[in-house]
Amino acid sequence: MxxxxxxxxxxxxxxxxxxxxxxxxxxxxxxxxxxxxxxxxxxxxxxxxxxxxxxxxxxxxxxxxxxxxxxxxxxxxxxxxxxxxxxxxxxxxxxxxxxxxxxxxxxxxxxxxxxxxxxxxxxxxxxxxxxxxxxxxxxxxxxxxxxxxxxxxxxxxxxxxxxKAPFAPGPSRLRPGDAIILSGDIGRHGVAVMASRAELDFTPPIRSDCAPLWDQVRALIDAGVELHCLRDLTRGGLAAALVEIAQSAGCEIAVDEPEIAVSEQISSACELLGLDPIHVANEGRFIAVVPAEHADLAVATLGSASAGQARRIGETTPAHQGGRALIRSAYGVKRQIRTPKGEQLPRIC
Amino acid sequence: MxxxxxxxxxxxxxxxxxxxxxxxxxxxxxxxxxxxxxxxxxxxxxxxxxxxxxxxxxxxxxxxxxxxxxxxxxxxxxxxxxxxxxxxxxxxxxxxxxxxxxxxxxxxxxxxxxxxxxxxxxxxxxxxxxxxxxxxxxxxxxxxxxxxxxxxxxxxxxxxxxxKAPFAPGPSRLRPGDAIILSGDIGRHGVAVMASRAELDFTPPIRSDCAPLWDQVRALIDAGVELHCLRDLTRGGLAAALVEIAQSAGCEIAVDEPEIAVSEQISSACELLGLDPIHVANEGRFIAVVPAEHADLAVATLGSASAGQARRIGETTPAHQGGRALIRSAYGVKRQIRTPKGEQLPRIC
The missing domain is CATH 3.30.1330.10 (PurM-like, N-terminal domain)
Incomplete structure (x- = not known):
């Protein structure tokens, strides 16, 4: 050569x-x-x-x-x-x-x-x-x-x-009665990518929530919120995050569907695409599991740091049956959240 | 879904x-x-x-x-x-x-x-x-x-x-007169992959030199060898490593071709494949640039830690012309080492 x-x-x-x-x-x-x-x-x-x-x-x-x-x-x-x-x-x-x-x-x-x-x-x-x-x-x-x-x-x-926290958060730190805080509305990233792939034009265009989350976590730490567990909602969405945490911790998690923020536009788009928003990927949302007495402080802190849609969506329950996550509908009907076996939206990230 | x-x-x-x-x-x-x-x-x-x-x-x-x-x-x-x-x-x-x-x-x-x-x-x-x-x-x-x-x-x-060294090695630490130590014979990885891709059967088969180098570096540190620069010989082989170091340091490097160990089998295979061993990728060889007075200690240390083919192959020269690497043949002819513009062996690593 x-x-x-x-x-x-x-x-x-x-x-x-x-x-x-x-x-x-x-x-x-x-x-x-x-x-x-x-x-x-x-x-x-x-x-x-x-x-x-x-x-x-x-x-x-x-x-x-x-x-x-x-x-x-x-x-x-x-x-x-x-x-x-x-x-x-x-x-x-x-x-x-x-x-x-x-x-x-x-x-x-x-x-x-x-x-x-x-x-x-x-x-x-x-x-x-x-x-x-x-x-x-x-x-x-x-x-x-x-x-x-x-x-x-x-x-x-x-x-x-x-x-930067006094201890590293993780599922092993969960306690019965902990509050589950969701940092904002869900479904934007997955829908934006799917719409873009399918060349669907929404007006206004649906934008991914892709954003760094450190400032929000830092704000929680600075406010003195004890962070038992943090999980960002990526592949598999909110559903996968809740199920994984419940399984890792061996505890039961219950969340209220009406408390989960989904914008009207994402809700319509999901209906059109045949998707359930709780399974759709996000790239700028997370859940924080915190002691119940820190829930209000966490929501208030995230409210100023994020888009203002942070909410307490549920809690860890005294574990009658560990390793599962439940969702309660507006009518009080409980169902178990199951994660799909495989790919809902391939190559979403 | x-x-x-x-x-x-x-x-x-x-x-x-x-x-x-x-x-x-x-x-x-x-x-x-x-x-x-x-x-x-x-x-x-x-x-x-x-x-x-x-x-x-x-x-x-x-x-x-x-x-x-x-x-x-x-x-x-x-x-x-x-x-x-x-x-x-x-x-x-x-x-x-x-x-x-x-x-x-x-x-x-x-x-x-x-x-x-x-x-x-x-x-x-x-x-x-x-x-x-x-x-x-x-x-x-x-x-x-x-x-x-x-x-x-x-x-x-x-x-x-x-x-683990007292300071991080790097091209900026090169001094004129430093010795260039090569840790072993060259060309094995590139030839092994090429032969495998072309389904050429050498007897015995040519094996990649793929191996971890930390033990050898650790041995040099423990022996008290001052490490001015270290570079493993991967894509682009010995040639690319020498040229890159000379260019980064703005110095001139000269090496002696007869001191560069190439096994007879690799030498024949390179001839067959039309390759120059100094351009062929390795995955278990490196050069160490050390003060001239540490060269013998470095060679002796690597000699027991590696395959025993470590050699002093050249030196940094008082920079008449910086940023280039020269190779001296057995007959004393000097030529400048040039790195190929692009790919010699695609997907070698």
Whole structure:
């Protein structure tokens, strides 16, 4: 194989129509140019050291570590894109550990033929979302796969952060009689992506709730709310979060359907799409399980930090039967929440 | 959409021929079963909390953070597979920061239709490699994409670790006259994967050098070798590592071709495949840049810790012209090492 001289002709053409080639993932000058001239500037992370494979991080005290890969389709949807989703999703996983998002990694798996303009838009979105969330992109990686071996772009992010609560929240801390607080209305992300995929035009357009949650969690900690458990409502929606917590804790959870905020527009859209909002993915909502005596403080605190739709939706019950979640209708009928076996909405995140 | 009851019929059938379905990535009971019954047991990580999206980690003092996605094709090759590669690659990125690998994340992007048996083999390999490297798998994620939108399996790993050297090594620490130490013979990983892809049968089979490097780095630190810079030789091989370091440091590096160990078998195979071994990927070799007076100690230390082929291959020169790497042939002819523009061996890692 022949060496090719480095030089100005190697520069990335990011103009209209420039496409990713397999060589952009090859560890050579094309890749260095792609990262150095397109991705890093677009993410606007001045301190990102693209010449090193690892980054120095410093964390005082207990820390949290998390990762998620993002395969959402389409890449852009009202209210967000795969880039903001990849940042907020991982930031929120840290927030659910009561951890301030400190450092993120970003790793791209790009399908040959993706337009460089698209990659740039996504990288800009990553940079903006990281800034909003107060997280630093510390390290990353880029791979390119052949046409037909991907779907444009997949992104993995991992994150590390410092735990700021007196103790790490988790299902094992649940006590009978704890209050379940839901931070806002549900269903926006899943419906926005589905509508975008099906090219349904709602007026006004339904936007994803994709947003970082650390500020809200931080506000709860600062207000002195004891956080027994936090869970963001992503794949599987509110239903999956409640069932998973009940199963992990071995307790019973009961929630009141009328207390669960669903906007009129989402409610109509779900009817149209044949979806139950409690199963639909969100990317900017969470539940907090707190001692009953802290419920009002939690709702009031979230009310000022979030969209004002935080509500106490239920409680953990003295466990007659552990490991299940119940929902009470407006007419007092109780039914057990069951999570679907598999995919309700594929590639929603 | 109808809820489907959870129950024994949801159990994963991991017998012959069971295949991944889209639903295995849907956040429902199929996914929980896949992770809880196949992936987590196969990785044999007793402390992996599959019910939480983040993990608590504790790190004393300065830390390092790194990530890589792995898209190697084929998934299995002599000497390793995508699982051991994904662990060792990230462990080695930490080792190059002089950081002990403490915690890893593992995230799967699975193509619908992958056999569950294959996934299990890879997860077992991940578990075994993590144990060998002394790293704990702390957190993970699983996504499934439709047939034709992936290539069996892609894996991302991220890692955090504690820096154990008195200072973090990096190109900025290079001084003129520093010695370049190469830890072993080169070219094994790239040739093993290429041979496997082309179904070339070498006798004996050429095995990847895929291995964790932390023990070797640790041995250097313990011996008191001052580590100015460490770089593992992955995509782009020895050539890319030397050029990248010279460019980052703004110095000139010169190495002696006869000092670079290449086995006879790799040398013949490279000739057959039309490759120059200095450009071929490795997954268990690195260079250490150390003060000249520490060179003998470094070689002796690596000699007992590694395969015994560690050598001093060159030095940083008083920079007449910075930012380049030169290679001197056995006949004293100098030429500049240039990295290829793009892909020499696509999907090698």
């Amino acid at each position: 022949k060496d090719e001289p480095a030089g100005p002709h190697c520069a990335i053409n990011a103009g209209d129509g420039a496409l990713i080639q397999l060589g952009h993932g090859g560890g050579g000058s094309l890749m260095r140019d792609l990262i150095g001239k397109i991705i890093a500037p677009a993410m606007d992370q001045a301190s990102l050291d693209i010449e090193s494979d690892g980054a120095a991080v410093s964390l005082g005290g207990p820390a949290a570590f998390t990762t998620d890969s993002y395969v959402v389709s389409p890449l852009f949807f009202p209210g967000g894109d795969i880039g903001s989703l990849a940042v907020n999703g991982t930031v929120n996983d840290l927030a659910m550990c009561a951890a301030e998002p400190s450092y993120l990694s970003v790793s791209f798996i790009i399908e040959e033929g993706l337009s460089i303009e698209t990659l740039k838009r996504v990288a800009q979105s990553i940079g903006a979302a990281a800034k909003t969330a107060g997280a630093r992109i510390a390290t990353g990686d880029t791979k390119v796969v052949e046409r037909g071996k991907g779907d444009g772009l997949y992104i993995n992010t991992a994150g590390v952060g410092s735990v | 109808k809820d489907e009851p959870a129950g024994p019929h949801c159990a994963i059938n991991a017998g012959d021929g069971a295949l991944i379905q889209l639903g295995h990535g849907g956040g429902g009971s199929l996914m929980r079963d896949l992770i809880g019954k196949i992936i987590a047991p196969a990785m044999d990580q007793a402390s992996l909390d599959i019910e939480s999206d983040g993990a608590a980690v504790s790190l004393g003092g300065p830390a390092a953070f790194t990530t890589d996605s792995y898209v190697v094709s084929p998934l299995f090759f002599p000497g390793g597979d995508i699982g051991s590669l994904a662990v060792n690659g990230t462990v080695n990125d930490l080792a190059m920061c002089a950081a002990e690998p403490s915690y890893l994340s593992v995230s799967f992007i699975i193509e619908e239709g992958l056999s569950i048996e294959t996934l299990k083999r890879v997860a077992q390999s991940i578990g075994a490699a993590a144990k060998t490297a002394g790293a704990r798998i702390a957190t993970g994620d699983t996504k499934v994409v439709e047939r034709g939108k992936g290539d069996g399996l892609y894996i991302n790993t991220a890692g955090v670790g504690s820096v």
